[in-house]
Amino acid sequence: MTTNEPPQNPQQPYPQDGYPQGGYPQQPYPGQPYGGQYPPQTPPAKKRKKWPWILGGIILLFVAMFGGCMALIGGAANEIDKEINREIAVTYRVTGTGSGSITWTDKxxxxxxxxxxxxxxxxxxxxxxxxxxxxxSVTNSSDDGATSTCEIIVDGQVKYTQTAKGAYASAHCSGSVD
Known part of the structure; x- marks a missing residue:
């Protein structure tokens, strides 16, 4: 045999290609790392538990809502306290003839x-x-010609007024002075 061919080995497939038994070496494809080999095995990353974060978020939300409600209630209570303590000067006036019985509300x-x-x-x-x-309110005396007018005055303005004519007639003024 005078050819330049390698000898045929029945145990080695494809002896003419010059590669060892086991086939052709794999060439990397474009974008394939590690020269066509599988990447090295790394242990899987340890999974973090999600429930502590969810529980913490729920607790934080609850605390924020509670704080907001307390601020709202505190602000409303403060406004109510201011309104209760606010004072308004009122003038009661009764005009007319004769005399009468007068009843009014105070502080x-x-x-x-x-x-x-x-x-x-x-x-x-x-x-x-x-x-x-x-x-x-004002109630006239027993005089038949008696007249009386009640007035509630706030900030110089007559807010309520009513007139009564005759013996024992009554005039009554009432309402909010805000």
Missing amino acids: DFNMAQETDASLPWEKQVTISGFGKTASL
């Missing part, structure tokens, strides 16, 4: 009365509390 809805008061009559009071309401 904190306290009732006061003056019987057989000579007209004209005037009184200044301070109203406070949550529902700032003023009330004034």
